Amino acid sequence: MSQQTRTPIIAGNWKMNGSADMAQVLTEAVSQGISSLDAEVVLIPPHPYLSMVRGAMASSQTLFKLGAQDLSAHDQGAHTGEVSGAMLVDCGCQYVLVGHSERRADHHESNQVVAAKFMAAQRAGLIPIVCLGETLAQREAGQTDEVVLGQLDAVIAVAGIQSFERAVIAYEPVWAIGTGKTATPDQAQSVHASIRARIRDNSDIISGQLRVIYGGSVKPDNAEEILSREDIDGGLIGGASLEASSFLRICQAAC
Numbered sequence: 001m002s003q004q005t006r007t008p009i010i011a012g013n014w015k016m017n018g019s020a021d022m023a024q025v026l027t028e029a030v031s032q033g034i035s036s037l038d039a040e041v042v043l044i045p046p047h048p049y050l051s052m053v054r055g056a057m058a059s060s061q062t063l064f065k066l067g068a069q070d071l072s073a074h075d076q077g078a079h080t081g082e083v084s085g086a087m088l089v090d091c092g093c094q095y096v097l098v099g100h101s102e103r104r105a106d107h108h109e110s111n112q113v114v115a116a117k118f119m120a121a122q123r124a125g126l127i128p129i130v131c132l133g134e135t136l137a138q139r140e141a142g143q144t145d146e147v148v149l150g151q152l153d154a155v156i157a158v159a160g161i162q163s164f165e166r167a168v169i170a171y172e173p174v175w176a177i178g179t180g181k182t183a184t185p186d187q188a189q190s191v192h193a194s195i196r197a198r199i200r201d202n203s204d205i206i207s208g209q210l211r212v213i214y215g216g217s218v219k220p221d222n223a224e225e226i227l228s229r230e231d232i233d234g235g236l237i238g239g240a241s242l243e244a245s246s247f248l249r250i251c252q253a254a255c
């Protein structure tokens with residue numbers, strides 16, 4: 001399956017930014033601007049604003065989706081402060097990020113924890129967007145593929161290859177996140193091709209269907225050249241998703 005037959009995804013990861021007012025205004029502005037796009041657009045606000053953002057989304061937009069930034073590996077019970085996949089579904093989510101590098105770093109989430117969260121998301125009926133990426137030191141040591149494919153293999157080992165029928169992979173080099181340094185289109189394409197090849201080793205069909213999106217300082221000015229590459233099926237956008245006009249220009253570049 002070629003890139004043309006995989007519907008691109010642009011996901012806006014707001015991280016821990018904004019306020020209730022900002023969430024309302026930003027969602028309405030994005031909602032009005034995406035009326036005629038062929039991309040799936042996912043807004044990923046902080047947990048407290050999920051229901052509000054869902055309410056502010058134009059209901060006529062079938063390609064306009066809600067996602068969460070994290071979930072618990074547990075389904076319910078005595079886990080103070082955690083949010084289950086079922087709760088996110090109750091709030092209207094269809095997607096959830098797992099293994100974002102900020103959670104791997106700040107919360108010491110291991111590959112095993114990420115795999116457990118991936119499974120929890122799918123048990124709840126959510127589509128996990130599993131984030132993979134190497135640090136600058138790892139890239140400079142020539143370990144990019146080893147690290148990224150190791151993170152992927154850890155999920156495949158636990159969840160099985162069939163689970164990738166209902167998943168998205170985000171390749172996000174850690175050194176490009178929030179730094180203004182973007183991977184060159186060639187650097188990104190090369191890792192995306194390695195990820196797809198690893199999936200193909202397990203299932204030809206799934207490798208053709210699976211969407212692998214890029215994240216790390218994607219901006220309106222560099223979006224088109226990155227998103228047009230063969231194995232890049234969209235973007236996970238941090239900083240530029242906090243401004244409606246920037247985010248919409250990136251969405252347009254994906255179509």
Ligand code: PGA
Nearest residue numbers: 177178216217237238239
């Ligand atoms: P950035 O963040 O676009 O601000 O680099 C991307 C991400 O962390 O998802």
